Amino acid sequence: MEKDKSLDESIIIAKENIHIRNELIEKYKPFVASTIQKKIGRYVEYGIDEELSIGLIAFNEAIDNYDKNKGSFLSFAKIVVHRRLIDYLRTKQNNNKNIITDKEDKDKVIELYDKKSIDLYKIENENKLRQLEIKDFKRELLEWGLDFDKLVNSSPKHKKTRKLYKEIANNIFLNIDLLTYIKKNKRLPVQEIVNKMKVHRKKVERGRIYIIALLIIKMGDYPFLEEYISVR
Numbered sequence: 001m002e003k004d005k006s007l008d009e010s011i012i013i014a015k016e017n018i019h020i021r022n023e024l025i026e027k028y029k030p031f032v033a034s035t036i037q038k039k040i041g042r043y044v045e046y047g048i049d050e051e052l053s054i055g056l057i058a059f060n061e062a063i064d065n066y067d068k069n070k071g072s073f074l075s076f077a078k079i080v081v082h083r084r085l086i087d088y089l090r091t092k093q094n095n096n097k098n099i100i101t102d103k104e105d106k107d108k109v110i111e112l113y114d115k116k117s118i119d120l121y122k123i124e125n126e127n128k129l130r131q132l133e134i135k136d137f138k139r140e141l142l143e144w145g146l147d148f149d150k151l152v153n154s155s156p157k158h159k160k161t162r163k164l165y166k167e168i169a170n171n172i173f174l175n176i177d178l179l180t181y182i183k184k185n186k187r188l189p190v191q192e193i194v195n196k197m198k199v200h201r202k203k204v205e206r207g208r209i210y211i212i213a214l215l216i217i218k219m220g221d222y223p224f225l226e227e228y229i230s231v232r
Contacts, residue, residue: 008072012066012068024063025059028077028132030129030132032056032058034129035055035078036052058081058084059077059080062076072219137217140220146213151209154208164207165214168204168207171197172215183219188208
């Protein structure tokens with residue numbers, strides 16, 4: 001897979017290239033597992049839990065049906081995985097089998113697996129997902145003419161300033177016209193932001209990179225980065 005390709009571009013290529021497709025499916029297994037675990041509320045493992053097979057089939061289906069007008073691929077894939085998982089659970093329920101989210105099933109899982117092993121798996125899985133997120137985030141920053149080092153160097157040190165930039169990013173995110181302009185032009189309309197949000201122009205200019213990074217995270221599928229920013 002070409003390293004300079006964004007994930008969304010790679011997905012378009014994967015529609016016709018089985019090798020790229022297989023690489024992507026293998027690479028994003030942790031993403032599929034995390035999506036399913038959050039949905040059903042319990043630990044799952046490849047080779048044991050059928051839900052993961054459903055998830056991989058759904059991920060493959062998402063590759064077939066994705067187009068750039070549907071937003072980021074990971075957001076679209078998450079929706080497809082959720083839908084197929086719900087279909088599977090409904091079928092299972094209709095066949096008078098226990099739904100996997102029942103407390104009884106959760107207890108059985110705890111009995112089957114040593115808790116330390118489960119915790120270790122979760123940590124390893126989350127670390128892989130964080131690495132994927134950072135890698136995709138770095139790629140997306142480059143598409144905006146930014147890089148990770150610039151972001152680190154321009155990140156505000158004071159909590160009050162970070163709070164202000166978060167408020168600006170949130171207001172932009174809720175304003176369709178502003179958000180559309182920024183996505184199209186890959187830059188902030190500084191004067192319009194100053195007029196609408198009654199903030200000092202220099203503050204917006206100084207926080208330009210940080211605000212754009214916040215918007216990229218909010219528009220994309222970066223749960224770990226979003227969680228990290230929310231507690232800072």
